[in-house]
Amino acid sequence: VNGKIEIPVVVNVLYRTTAQNISLAQIQSQIDVLNKDFNALNSDYNNVPALFSGVKANVGITFVLEQVIRKSTTKTQWGTNDAMKKTAQGGIAPTSPTTKLNLWSCVIGNDILGYAQFPGGPSSTDGVVIDYRFFGLSGAANAPFNLGRTGTHEVGHWMNLRHIWGDATCGSDLVSDTPTHNEENYGVPAYPHYSTCSGTPVEMTMNYMDYTNDNAMYMFTNGQKSRMAAIFTSGGPRAAFGI
Ligand code: ARG
Ligand code: ZN
Ligand code: CA
Numbered sequence: 001v002n003g004k005i006e007i008p009v010v011v012n013v014l015y016r017t018t019a020q021n022i023s024l025a026q027i028q029s030q031i032d033v034l035n036k037d038f039n040a041l042n043s044d045y046n047n048v049p050a051l052f053s054g055v056k057a058n059v060g061i062t063f064v065l066e067q068v069i070r071k072s073t074t075k076t077q078w079g080t081n082d083a084m085k086k087t088a089q090g091g092i093a094p095t096s097p098t099t100k101l102n103l104w105s106c107v108i109g110n111d112i113l114g115y116a117q118f119p120g121g122p123s124s125t126d127g128v129v130i131d132y133r134f135f136g137l138s139g140a141a142n143a144p145f146n147l148g149r150t151g152t153h154e155v156g157h158w159m160n161l162r163h164i165w166g167d168a169t170c171g172s173d174l175v176s177d178t179p180t181h182n183e184e185n186y187g188v189p190a191y192p193h194y195s196t197c198s199g200t201p202v203e204m205t206m207n208y209m210d211y212t213n214d215n216a217m218y219m220f221t222n223g224q225k226s227r228m229a230a231i232f233t234s235g236g237p238r239a240a241f242g243i
Contacts, residue, residue: 005061005232005243007101012092013070013132014084014106020132022105027068030103030136033148034063034155037208037218044218049191051202055177057225061159067095077109082125094127098240101158102127103151105135114150116157119237128154144187147214156209156220159228160237164209170197175223179204184211 009031015021036042040058048056071092078084084091084104094102104127108114114130133142134150162173165181172180179201185193189205189212204210208217209224220228230236232243 005229005241007061007063007241008066008099009063009101009103010067010069010095011065012084012094012102012104013068014073014075014078014091014104015070015132016073016076016107020105020107021070021072022132022135024068026136026138027105028065028136030130030148030151031063031065033136034151037149037152038062038155038220042218044215048206048219049202051192052204052206052219052221055221055223056219057222059220059225059228061228063101066100069095073106075107077107078129079109080112080115080129084129085125085127094124097123097126098238099242101155103135104129105132107131113145114154116154118157119160119231126158128158130154144213144215149208149214149217152208153217156224156228160231161209161220161224161227163211164204164207170195173209175221175227177221177223178207178209181205181210186211186213188213188216 011027038059038061073090083089084106087093108131113134116128117126130150134145136148138146164173164178165183166172170180180197181203182195185205192202193205195201195203206218231238232241
């Protein structure tokens with residue numbers, strides 16, 4: 001990928017209450033967080049420990065808000081079966097999903113912050129869902145998930161990133177410059193946190209693809225950057241973005 005990667009974004013808002021009909025300012029705050037986090041412009045980027053300074057990455061992908069679509073609903077929660085993406089189920093079908101990133105803001109339920117579809121899935125359900133309480137800079141009431149990092153984490157999945165612990169004990173995320181983690185980390189882990197996996201590496205708990213609090217995650221790596229860039233190249237699953 002030589003040119004700059006610019007992703008048009010469509011935000012689909014499903015609301016039952018006025019609070020759920022999130023403002024344009026809140027929507028834009030999520031776009032702003034993505035632009036910071038994917039361009040190493042986040043203010044906590046300099047908190048990356050020296051141990052990881054050689055692998056931390058400016059991913060170099062920008063996001064442009066193109067359209068906001070709003071729809072009222074009587075549904076109290078949407079779950080994780082993609083109903084919010086289907087008109088026949090009261091949801092909003094994605095707009096041009098092969099050339100635009102679609103985000104949905106709605107009530108998911110069951111304490112789920114967000115979920116994403118990996119590249120290569122059906123275009124009719126492609127995109128990222130974020131519960132409205134965690135969409136963008138969402139205020140103190142939603143701490144510790146109020147800094148928009150659910151969006152960053154989920155867009156990471158949408159760009160083919162796996163959880164850093166590989167969803168298994170000492171599992172693999174298919175990225176060579178991220179250390180092997182025992183399992184997911186929560187909260188604000190103390191540094192250094194050693195893995196007991198082979199080689200006992202210091203875990204990269206501050207990676208966006210762990211499960212820590214929003215204020216405890218602030219980096220991607222070069223290996224993750226390559227994995228993301230690859231999906232947009234010719235023959236890649238998101239080549240239609242024309243980047
Ligand atoms: N549980 C969600 C997922 O696996 C999102 C986790 C986001 N973490 C955060 N600190 N906002 O995709
Ligand atoms: Zn995840
Ligand atoms: Ca790894």
